[in-house]
Amino acid sequence: xxxxxxxxxxxxxxxxxxxxxPWSRIAKWSDSVHQIRNFSxxxxxxxxxxxxxxxxxxGPREFGARVGVTPxxxxxxxxxxxxxxxxxxxxxxxxxxxxxxxxLRISPYIHETPVLTSKSLNFIARKQLYFKCECFQKGGAFxxxxxxxxxxxxxxxxxxxxxxxxxxxIFNIFCYSGNHAAAVSLAAKLRGIPAYIVIPENAPRCxxxxxxxxxxxxxxxxxxxQSRENVAKKVQQETxxxxxxxxxxxxxxSGQGTISLELLEQIPEIDTIVVPISGGGLISGVTLAAxxxxxxxxxLAAEPRGADDAAQSKAAGQxxxxxxxxxxxxxxxxxxxxxxxxxVRDLVDDIITVDxxxxxxxxxxxxxxxxxxxxxxxxxxxAAVLSDQFQQxxxxxxxxxxxxxxxxxxxxxxxxxxSFGK
Amino acid sequence: xxxxxxxxxxxxxxxxxxxxxPWSRIAKWSDSVHQIRNFSxxxxxxxxxxxxxxxxxxGPREFGARVGVTPxxxxxxxxxxxxxxxxxxxxxxxxxxxxxxxxLRISPYIHETPVLTSKSLNFIARKQLYFKCECFQKGGAFxxxxxxxxxxxxxxxxxxxxxxxxxxxIFNIFCYSGNHAAAVSLAAKLRGIPAYIVIPENAPRCxxxxxxxxxxxxxxxxxxxQSRENVAKKVQQETxxxxxxxxxxxxxxSGQGTISLELLEQIPEIDTIVVPISGGGLISGVTLAAxxxxxxxxxLAAEPRGADDAAQSKAAGQxxxxxxxxxxxxxxxxxxxxxxxxxVRDLVDDIITVDxxxxxxxxxxxxxxxxxxxxxxxxxxxAAVLSDQFQQxxxxxxxxxxxxxxxxxxxxxxxxxxSFGK
Numbered sequence: 119x120x121x122x123x124x125x126x127x128x129x130x131x132x133x134x135x136x137x138x139x140p141w142s143r144i145a146k147w148s149d150s151v152h153q154i155r156n157f158s159x160x161x162x163x164x165x166x167x168x169x170x171x172x173x174x175x176x177g178p179r180e181f182g183a184r185v186g187v188t189p190x191x192x193x194x195x196x197x198x199x200x201x202x203x204x205x206x207x208x209x210x211x212x213x214x215x216x217x218x219x220x221x222l223r224i225s226p227y228i229h230e231t232p233v234l235t236s237k238s239l240n241f242i243a244r245k246q247l248y249f250k251c252e253c254f255q256k257g258g259a260f261x262x263x264x265x266x267x268x269x270x271x272x273x274x275x276x277x278x279x280x281x282x283x284x285x286x287x288i289f290n291i292f293c294y295s296g297n298h299a300a301a302v303s304l305a306a307k308l309r310g311i312p313a314y315i316v317i318p319e320n321a322p323r324c325x326x327x328x329x330x331x332x333x334x335x336x337x338x339x340x341x342x343x344q345s346r347e348n349v350a351k352k353v354q355q356e357t358x359x360x361x362x363x364x365x366x367x368x369x370x371x372s373g374q375g376t377i378s379l380e381l382l383e384q385i386p387e388i389d390t391i392v393v394p395i396s397g398g399g400l401i402s403g404v405t406l407a408a409x410x411x412x413x414x415x416x417x418l419a420a421e422p423r424g425a426d427d428a429a430q431s432k433a434a435g436q437x438x439x440x441x442x443x444x445x446x447x448x449x450x451x452x453x454x455x456x457x458x459x460x461x462v463r464d465l466v467d468d469i470i471t472v473d474x475x476x477x478x479x480x481x482x483x484x485x486x487x488x489x490x491x492x493x494x495x496x497x498x499x500x501a502a503v504l505s506d507q508f509q510q511x512x513x514x515x516x517x518x519x520x521x522x523x524x525x526x527x528x529x530x531x532x533x534x535x536x537s538f539g540k
Numbered sequence: 541x542x543x544x545x546x547x548x549x550x551x552x553x554x555x556x557x558x559x560x561x562p563w564s565r566i567a568k569w570s571d572s573v574h575q576i577r578n579f580s581x582x583x584x585x586x587x588x589x590x591x592x593x594x595x596x597x598x599g600p601r602e603f604g605a606r607v608g609v610t611p612x613x614x615x616x617x618x619x620x621x622x623x624x625x626x627x628x629x630x631x632x633x634x635x636x637x638x639x640x641x642x643x644l645r646i647s648p649y650i651h652e653t654p655v656l657t658s659k660s661l662n663f664i665a666r667k668q669l670y671f672k673c674e675c676f677q678k679g680g681a682f683x684x685x686x687x688x689x690x691x692x693x694x695x696x697x698x699x700x701x702x703x704x705x706x707x708x709x710i711f712n713i714f715c716y717s718g719n720h721a722a723a724v725s726l727a728a729k730l731r732g733i734p735a736y737i738v739i740p741e742n743a744p745r746c747x748x749x750x751x752x753x754x755x756x757x758x759x760x761x762x763x764x765x766q767s768r769e770n771v772a773k774k775v776q777q778e779t780x781x782x783x784x785x786x787x788x789x790x791x792x793x794s795g796q797g798t799i800s801l802e803l804l805e806q807i808p809e810i811d812t813i814v815v816p817i818s819g820g821g822l823i824s825g826v827t828l829a830a831x832x833x834x835x836x837x838x839x840l841a842a843e844p845r846g847a848d849d850a851a852q853s854k855a856a857g858q859x860x861x862x863x864x865x866x867x868x869x870x871x872x873x874x875x876x877x878x879x880x881x882x883x884v885r886d887l888v889d890d891i892i893t894v895d896x897x898x899x900x901x902x903x904x905x906x907x908x909x910x911x912x913x914x915x916x917x918x919x920x921x922x923a924a925v926l927s928d929q930f931q932q933x934x935x936x937x938x939x940x941x942x943x944x945x946x947x948x949x950x951x952x953x954x955x956x957x958x959s960f961g962k
Contacts, residue, residue: 232654234676238753253911254656331660482953489675489913489949527911531904535957 211368211457212403214410217375220267224373227266227308231255233384233521238487243503246519248385250377253492253527257332259449260374260525261301261364264399267373268362269305279358280312284339284350296325297449297526298364303334314353316346324530365399366455375403381521382411390517392499394525395419395428395469396450398458404523405465416513419462419469420502422447422477428454428462429469446474449495449526468513470502477501481534484524493529500524630886633790633879634825636832639797642689646795649688649730653677655806655943660909665925668941670807672799675914675949679754681871682796682947683723683786686821689795690784691727701780702734706761706772718747719871719948720786725756736775738768746952787821788877797825803943804833812939814921816947817841817850817891818872820880826945827887838935841884841891842924844869844899850876850884851891868896868959871917871948890935892924899923900959906946915951916959922946 234249252260269281283302299315306313315334317326318341329336339349353359363370377400382388391408393401405417421428424445430438437459443451454462462469477494480501484492499522502508508517656671674682691703705724721737728735737756739748740763751758761771775781785792799822804810813830815823827839843850846867852860859881865873876884884891899916902923906914921944924930 237678251911256659258911485913485953486951489673489680491907491911491913529908531907531957535953 210402210406210461212372212375212406214407216368216372217379217403217407217410220263220369220372221376221379223270224263224266224376227256227270227305228262228376229255230380233381234488234490236488239483239500242483243520245503245517247500247503248381248388248519248521249488249490249500250381250384250521250523251490252377252523252525253490253496255526257297257301257304257328258526258528259297259301259493259496260377260400260523261297262304263376264365264367264370264373264403265298265301265362266305266308267376268367268369269302269309269311271369272309272360276360277309277311279360280314281306281362282314282316282350282353282357282359283362283364284316284346296321296328297528299325299334300328300332300528302362303329303332307333312357312359314357314359316350316353318346322530324528328528363455365397365402365452366457367399368457370399371403371406371457373403374400375407377523378404378407378411381523382408382415385519385521387519388415388521389519390416390418390513391521391523392418392420392470392502393523394447394450394495394498395421395462395466396425396495397452398428398454398462400523400525401466402458402461405461409465416467416517417465418502418508418513419466420498421469421471422450422498423471423473425451426469426471429471431459432462432466432469435463445477445494447477447495447498449493450498468511470505470507472498472501472505472507476505480504490524491527491529492524493526496524496526630882632824632828632883634794634797634828636829638790638794639801639825639829639832642685642791642794643798643801645692646685646688646798649678649692649727650684650798651677652802655803656910656912658910661905661922664905665922665942667925667939669922669925670803670810670941670943671910671912671922672803672806672943672945673912674799674945674947675912675918677948679719679723679726679750680948680950681719681723681915681918682799682822682945683719684726685798686787686789686792686795686825687720687723687784688727688730689798690789690791691724691731691733693791694731694782698782699731699733701782702736703728703784704736704738704772704775704779704781705784705786706738706768718743718750719950721747721756722750722754722950724784725751725754729755734779734781736779736781738772738775740768744952747950750950785877787819787824787874788879789821790879792821793825793828793879795825796822797829799945800826800829800833803945804830807941807943809941810837810943811941812838812840812935813943813945814840814842814892814924815945816869816872816917816920817843817884817888818847818917819874820850820876820884822945822947823888824880824883827883831887838889838939839887840924840930840935841888842920843891843893844872844920845893845895847873848891848893851893853881854884854888854891857885867899867916869899869917869920871915872920890933892927892929894920894923894927894929898927902926903956903959912946913949913951914946915948918946918948 231251231254234251235247236249239247256262269277272281281302283299299317303313303315313334314337315329316337316339317329319338320341326336337349337353339345350361354361365371378391381391391404393404395401401417401419408415408417419428422445425440425443425447427438427440427443430440431454437454437456439453445451474494477498481492481494481497483500484490484497503520503522508514653673653676656673657669658671661669678684691699694703703724705721721739725735725737735756736759737751738759738761739751741760742763748758759771759775761767772783776783787793800813803813813826815826817823823839823841830837830839841850844867847862847865847869849860849862849865852862853876859876859878861875867873896916899920903914903916903919905922906912906919925942925944930936
């Protein structure tokens with residue numbers, strides 16, 4: 119259970135009380151009127167009375183009372199903590215605590231990416247759009263956030279043996295995105311440890327070069343699921359390297375969630391965030407952080423129609439895996455994992471599916487109007503905002519300030535052109 | 541003559557004394573150690589004694605003395621004012637005063653563009669590079685700075701009749717860039733006045749659409765110099781519209797100079813700025829502002845080999861106009877004007893010429909590594925930094941923190957691909 123706080127100047131600190139970690143600070147925010155929700159002093163006082171007196175007497179609530187807390191701040195805290203508490207109590211893989219820890223851990227190694235706007239695109243969408251440009255992130259995609267959080271969370275002993283990962287899809291070679299592999303290579307290089315990247319022999323050249331450029335050691339496998347698994351296991355046995363999963367991992371999810379911390383600090387008035395969905399690591403982190411800060415924020419997933427496992431899963435109420443996927447958005451072909459599915463099931467408000475033509479159109483707009491080089495998987499959020507499915511939904515009229523995560527920009531210009539030429 | 545100053549908190553104000561404008565404030569800077577040059581208190585005191593006692597007694601120097609001025613601030617001011625004074629006394633079309641006025645005038649209408657960095661590009665260049673992304677500017681290029689300064693400088697009576705401009709090169713249709721025409725259309729729209737844009741009948745479709753999108757009224761001419769001039773004059777006679785020249789104009793030059801104010805505030809340690817050169821409006825403004833702030837800053841022009849009139853002019857000591865130009869950098873085919881030539885002649889340190897292959901290579905790096913969509917004219921600065929001419933020059937070893945102006949990003953993706961396919 120939560121329930122304590124302090125206030126200093128315009129910074130607000132919230133604390134959580136648990137039997138294992140009494141009065142741990144779970145968060146620190148700047149004061150923002152946009153975040154104030156459902157203030158209830160009575161409820162707060164009632165909650166506070168449940169704490170053991172000794173803990174309460176020594177806890178930061180005393181400090182909070184001493185420096186003075188206004189109803190405004192109480193309301194702010196109450197909303198945030200109700201939400202954070204609720205999210206935590208449901209046992210998701212990450213929470214606002216782990217995401218804020220991730221931010222502290224990875225901030226020396228990543229960029230705070232800029233938010234761009236375009237009046238022309240606002241005009242086309244008939245909404246105020248805010249593009250969070252993760253294509254400018256180190257390694258060209260958001261993936262370094264999770265990878266660096268996972269790798270810098272390792273103990274020195276664990277880290278010394280290195281890390282291993284592999285391309286997640288080898289049945290459909292068009293779907294080898296490689297952003298995670300490159301990010302693991304880069305994060306391992308930053309920590310000064312080896313990264314073993316298992317790659318099928320028929321992977322695209324540019325993706326292999328990305329891994330090598332960041333210092334990853336390429337370990338070849340045959341282009342079959344079994345070969346990939348065997349090679350990765352062999353590497354683990356021989357080296358003792360730790361496997362870094364691309365999405366189904368609490369450190370990966372927490373790292374990706376740092377996007378929301380940045381975005382809502384940059385543009386507090388955002389009421390809707392549109393996020394590409396694949397294995398669900400990005401959207402899980404973004405959702406858990408954003409809803410902890412602002413419980414009423416709307417999270418929309420953007421998914422290619424040719425790999426719509428998440429939309430099908432949400433409709434069916436269970437994880438659906440597809441026999442095959444076919445889309446130009448090569449980064450969005452993974453299926454949900456057991457750590458990401460609960461977040462998608464419970465907290466993601468809707469999933470918008472778009473076809474490849476819409477993705478290509480959105481990518482072209484990113485190039486020609488926003489002047490940003492985005493890969494198909496990265497541009498899908500704009501396609502979703504411009505889709506009939508969204509514009510005819512109930513969410514449309516309440517979504518006025520829309521954050522769109524341009525998740526990555528790693529693309530071979532030859533592939534780009536072929537897609538435009540279609 | 542200059543010589544007075546005040547200091548308040550960490551902001552420094554410098555004043556100029558003239559008989560026409562006693563004690564006008566010429567500048568206001570944030571305190572930055574990077575800008576301190578050649579401090580000489582003796583020299584400063586000597587200068588101060590030359591002022592008439594009455595003016596000095598009432599002047600802001602009194603205020604400066606009252607709040608306390610450290611030797612550091614004196615040095616900073618001395619350097620800035622020596623330089624600004626020198627530049628003004630030589631009678632260039634713009635100066636730090638007009639450029640700071642421009643910033644005040646246009647800031648509601650333009651973006652402060654971000655500066656991006658890339659470790660991969662630093663590694664390739666073996667220097668720390670700072671990319672000033674004017675491709676993210678309103679209208680997709682720096683041109684809105686000058687155009688809005690010119691248009692918002694008009695009196696209400698002048699403005700009511702509208703503005704007129706035309707494409708500057710109609711002999712070589714490849715060289716119709718259109719960024720200035722689009723910027724004039726946009727700035728006129730912002731002021732709510734008509735913009736008449738004279739365009740040859742064979743201009744590229746995408747450029748015409750840009751003008752129309754921003755509300756410019758397209759006036760067709762035949763594709764000859766004479767027709768263009770005649771049509772523009774006719775429009776002026778019929779409407780009373782004011783001609784807005786693309787570069788040979790003090791308001792245009794002052795507007796473009798605001799880039800330096802932003803860039804040197806964003807990255808004060810910059811020692812070299814690389815600027816595309818065409819008619820010279822951009823480089824004149826950038827140079828006059830940058831050298832007023834930091835007299836030792838190095839300004840390098842980047843010019844396509846197929847339109848190297850500026851390099852030839854600087855070598856010959858007079859303006860050279862070429863019989864024809866041929867380059868993919870369609871925005872860089874204009875020749876210097878009588879207002880821009882003196883700045884290029886006296887203050888631009890060197891001109892680096894690069895061929896189209898190098899421009900295309902740089903453009904590709906901007907897309908694939910920096911993830912920014914840049915037109916050929918916009919990417920030429922990176923090509924210049926990577927050129928043998930620069931890397932074998934004396935300036936190379938002293939250029940460690942290099943600002944590169946990515947001047948624009950307006951390009952048809954079809955044209956882009958054709959250039960990559962070469």
